[in-house]
Amino acid sequence: FFDRIDAAPADPILGLNEAFKKDTRANKTNLGVGVYQNNEGKTVILDCVKEAEKILLEKEETKSYLPITGLPEFGRLARELIFGKDSEFVDGGKAVSCHCPGGTGALRIGADFIHQQNIASTIWISDPTWANHYQIATSAGLKFERYPYYDRANHNLAFDRMIETLSQAKEGDVVLLHACCHNPTGIDPTHEQWEIIAKFLAEKKLLPFIDFAYQGFGHGIEEDAFGVRTIAKYNPEFLIASSFSKNFGLYSERSGVLTVVSADVETAVKVMSQVKIAVRTAISNPPAHGEKIVTTVLSDPTLRAKWEDELKGMRERISKMRVLLSHKLKDAGAGDFDFITEQNGMFSFSGLDKDQIEALKRDFGIYAVASGRICVAGINSNNIDSIVEAITAVVKK
């Protein structure tokens, strides 16, 4: 049966981790992985999460199945984060939410739902993007097209080309957007650009599907929701895939939410019934632990305040490293890297080319993705000087 199967190409990012593990150099540095690390280079459990786990350990009485879409309160709290406490979408019934295993699960269940219900056959995805987007779309049976996103020469958003390309989309096509902290470029639309995008999608009758994997990692919980809330102002129907992997540090608990907004409550009820079938046939019902942690933290004022504080700490550490990196590179004579301070979230397109990235790995044990993406959350006060030295050496070569 299986002898005619070809080996799949290695996942570029996971393959990098394998190579990093095998590297025996003492001062090796991994700027490839997409997880937050503190100034000691550790991915620790947030204090608010530990405290919620203690509460759960004492109070939890059953490991019986959750409802197919997760507990309703979890979905409600997720909608509060997305839309803001006073939004009509929190309790009004037009928005329905479903717990999925991570942001990936939410993207996949959303794509399955679109395909199964014949809502669209084509999804437009930014180029570049988190590479899994293309695979998820294809696995769900959708065709994808790419729209330009990155202006290499100016290190910013290729906004005109993006809109020009999306003008070729057919009415009813889906457009996948990153809500904030675009992976891999770190470049987000400005408020004015979001307004234009939101109105453009509404006029062209395109269906927005928003990947919200980094809420709180850019400028703040509310600030990072600007794009989604602007889409909501002009577009009666859209989908959002939220993830709690990064902002709660719950990577392995697989906690995410698919939210679908419909034009009216009656439609939303029908949508939810079909989303349930998509979940039932893919995973039957969701894992509970991550969902219960998030619900516990967000519903307890003290824990919530602690979470906001810890999230702020992560965000501010990354932003400090951005500033430090660009200053130190300038001082070392590597050139102008100020654009790094304008980018948001965990990642940065460094502008380094494939050969320079290869030289960083070969000569200095610094691992980054071939596209030039570096994980700024992997930089700390102990490794920044050797990173600066290495980048300076490869750009001056």
Ligand code: PMP
């Ligand atoms: N979307 C983007 C843009 C991401 O970067 C990631 C994680 N790297 C995800 C979705 C998936 O997140 P999760 O781990 O919650 O599945």
